[in-house]
Amino acid sequence: MTITTTANEAVRARSTPKAEATRRRIYDAALEMFRDKGFEQTTMRDIARQAGVALGAAYYYFDSKDAIVLAFYQENEESGHQPTLDAIAQEKKLRDRIRVVMERRFELLEPNLKFLGALFKHSPDATDPLSPFSDETRPIRERAIELFRVATSDADVKVPADLVPHLPRLLWLYQLSLILFWIYDRSEEKKGTMLLMEKSLALVVNLIRLSGLPLMRPVRRTVLELLEVVAA
């Protein structure tokens, strides 16, 4: 799997196997130390030393410390995509299909929990390249949303037509908030998050069901209008 960061075009353009190996060494060293000591506690000098290169070399391959995390984010999304699609296909009920997407994500992220906070620290700031809402992370984001598009297609719950195009993005947002909760969840074995997921999942699927009722028409309309505003 090739790791391509959005920046450092120069490096991406050509790249000898040797260069690729150096990049890899830096990347691996960084992730190992992030996992071990956490993001803040790991210094760019530490990473360079561990990888056996000079400080400058680390910056030759990665625009910033954050960019290393971004590369991880990207690799993570890529490596989990197809397996998750397969897992979705195993399930028939909407609730299970959504859950499976969430669970896969948690599994992939779990070993890296220690430094994931770094990714979400800037999350509200869409101008920050590392934000899940930024232009830079758009491709990754769209890939993740795609999973929910698949999960909500051909499931056992009928989704109102006008909601169909928006639902995947909403579910992705929902997943994001669960991940956020999970990162800061101090409960044993992350029981809190798992409980929250089960209960909220029930709620979400229920809401999707109810949203089809005539009574809910005006509410649904308002929600859709809201989405228009936010998307703009």
Next chain:
Amino acid sequence: MTITTTANEAVRARSTPKAEATRRRIYDAALEMFRDKGFEQTTMRDIARQAGVALGAAYYYFDSKDAIVLAFYQENEESGHQPTLDAIAQEKKLRDRIRVVMERRFELLEPNLKFLGALFKHSPDATDPLSPFSDETRPIRERAIELFRVATSDADVKVPADLVPHLPRLLWLYQLSLILFWIYDRSEEKKGTMLLMEKSLALVVNLIRLSGLPLMRPVRRTVLELLEVVAA
């Protein structure tokens, strides 16, 4: 109005008028430069120079650069509290009562929009002292929530009894997300945020209304269960 940061007990304990004046000079210099050039662009050295003190003095009065913003946040909450209570009392309809709380907040924050991002940068991390969810900001947070408790009392909409204790906190959360949107809103005159507020307000009030329906009983119960989990 006395500015008391949570930290620096030593300074808070005693504090001669002279010390208070110095603190004030630093605080004022900082806010002026934050407003003028933004948070990131203003250096602690800049602030110290502008205030006519040494770098160390700034750190004697404020634990960190962020802490200055926290002090602002606190003062902001304090100065707006009573006026907002009065404004609420002028309104009868729930929607108007909630809106008035939001509007007041926006008015207060508006001149400082340029550096507010600094406050919300850390927002998802409840372990960060500056996060709106941290222990350190609890007093400020509770004051803000209090406004919504008042706004939802004696309004024209009947709130289901089991929802009453939670609703103010939920509305505060709702306000927080609107503020977040507002900070990054690039539209002319913040039209986007204002539109979003109107539409979402309608939705929120509608949901509160609907939540009383028998049909909604299970949904409401799930939501309440969710709140239990999150609060723990």
Next chain:
DNA sequence: TTATAATCTTGAACATGTTCGCAATATCTT
């Protein structure tokens, strides 16, 4: 093969938030 250009590597230097030991000053005690 040799000269030239592209790529990779280096470590010093920089900016800035923060810490810290010490100096100056104010306050208190007797």
Next chain:
DNA sequence: AAGATATTGCGAACATGTTCAAGATTATAA
């Protein structure tokens, strides 16, 4: 008032993310 104590104030030093000019290495062209 004099000494002791507490406070306020100082700026050098530190840590760390980042930049940069220059050197080393590798690929390309002649």
